[in-house]
Amino acid sequence: MASAPEAVSGRFQSILIIDLGSQYTQLIARRIRELNVHSEVVDNKLTAAEVKRRGNVIGLILSGGPNSAHKYGSPQIDKKLLALEIPILGICYGLQLLGSMHGGRLEAAKRSEFGRTELWVDNQDDSVLFRGLNPNLICWMSHGDALVTAPRGARITAHTDATKVAAFEYPKKNMYAVQFHPEVSHTPWGIDLLRNFVMGVCQATGDWTMGNFIEQSIESIREQVGEDGEVICAVSGGVDSLCTAAIIDRAIGHRLHPIFVDHGFLRMDEGDKVVEAWKGHFKSRLVRVRAGKRFLDELKGVTDPERKRKIIGREFIKVFEEESRKVRGAKYLAQGTLYPDVIESSGIGMHAHVIKSHHNVGGLPKRMKLALVEPLRDLFKDEVRRLGIELELPRPMVYRQPFPGPGLAIRIIGEVTAERLKILRQADRIVRDEIEMAEMERPWQYFAVLPAIKSVGVMGDKRTYGYPLVVRAVSSEDAMTADWSKIPYKNLEKIASRVIGEVPGINRVCMDITSKPPGTIEWE
Ligand code: XMP
Secondary structure (H helix, E strand, C coil), X not given: CCCCCCCHHHHCCEXXXXXXXXXXXXXHHHHHHHCCCEEEEECCCCCHHHHHHHCCEEEEEECCCCCCCCCCXXXXXXXXXXXXXXXXXEECHHHHHHHHHCCCCEEEEEEEEEEEEEEEECCHHHCCCCCCCCCEEEEEEEEEEEECCCCCCCEEEEXXXXXXXXXXXXXXXXXEEEXXXXXXXXXXXXXXXHHHHHHHHCCCCCCCCHHHHHHHHHHHHHHHHCCCCEEEEECCCCHHHHHHXXXXXXXXXXXXXXXXXXXXXXXXXXXXXXXXXXXXXXXCCCXXXXXXXXXXXXXXXXXXXXXXXXXXXXXXXXXXXXXXXXXXXXXXXXXXXXXXXXXXXXXXCCCCCCCCCCCCCCCHHHHHCCEEECCCCCCCHHHHHHHHHHCXXXXXXXXXXXXXXXXXXXXXXXXXXXXHHHHHHHHHHHHHHHHHHCCCCCXXXXXXXXXXXXXXXXXCCEEEEEEEEEEEEEEECCCCCEEECCCCHHHHHHHHHHHHHHCCCEEEEEECCCCECCCCCCCC
């Protein structure tokens, strides 16, 4: 079995973010990447030797963190990193650590600063970080300790009411530091400061573009699978699996075998759209396995949510395995693992919040003895979307709202039957169409849920006994927390009248007004 290839990102200039425990570490990496410069989150055990070995590191950033840098046992960095002559930027705890390592005095602040804080720039003419910025700014602070004297030889470049050393620069030592958080959106000009560091100090060329990424990935995939390696890939219709398949298709064409297990729980016309998007665009042939009946049979009489999920997951693997066996000699399995999954599983940034991830094909490689091809493992989700556009995938697919692997089956409470599936599919289409027309910011997710109860209604002088439909719409940043979306009344009214008028079997429409927590986004 071939070994895993070197990460594609190794071929780009890179800024390493040394994680010192901040909840914003990943955000720093994302911001740097917005500047078309690759950045990676690394453990604070990173050694100078490792940085040298990498050979592509043009800058280091020390993240913030909840500890006191002067207390015993607080996270430190390899001192030899400072002798590498690679520019280094300390943020918050990073400033305190750099400052105290170079003779600056660190103390518990007389006045802590949390939240929006007014900042004054000092010695702006000599500052690289604040070049071109306003001399008086609003920044986001979050600290209980403060550096009260800067290292000898360094210039103080900003202060606040409470903090004398809110930023310092020490060009001779290639060292820069800010007490506030330039990476958060509450420091709106923070990206300009990061740009000044990355472009001005580190001299980045901005080579991290999705166009370059595609080129490098194609090379790397070809190196990994060789002249004759065959790769199978599960396509679900989501942007991750589509991009995974699309980029491998570009690299090896017909030696990719994309398999689309259609479990029958997709939304209206979704399966056809996936096939359509594939046709004409790619060299490999997308095999659609229509397994809807099989999944429904397995779910007969099942009402427990966890059992439903398990059955669907198990059946998915079975169908996929059966289909893959038809591909002779395949040695590789492509998977849409993303960078946040990689960070999580490496244990870096344990303090950062956990992004929920689901893998429909989890467990497959071990059973099938296949080597993994993971072309997206360097990318954040927003980069995957940019990649999708660059790969010319249809926009609605690239920007598709999150949709659970088990599909509509977990939005039908109680038993999933063909009849109830048809009802939900029709109603869900109406709900989505109408919400998309509403004059409001598009919610993070918006869909319909079909509960397992019936109630009495009246329609055209006739008594009805039908299902209610629940409209669920939420705003969120990362699905970990969510707020229910305030859909305008007139759109809700339209949803209710259309659903009841057009979907036989439903006689009532309700709205879920629970946020997460305490609710979850999905109902099962
Ligand atoms: P909950 O319901 O836990 O959902 O608030 C959080 C986010 O995860 C999505 N979700 C899933 N995604 N497979 C997936 O790929 C799944 O089994 C699954 N279950 C929930 C959900 O839509 C929301 O975005």
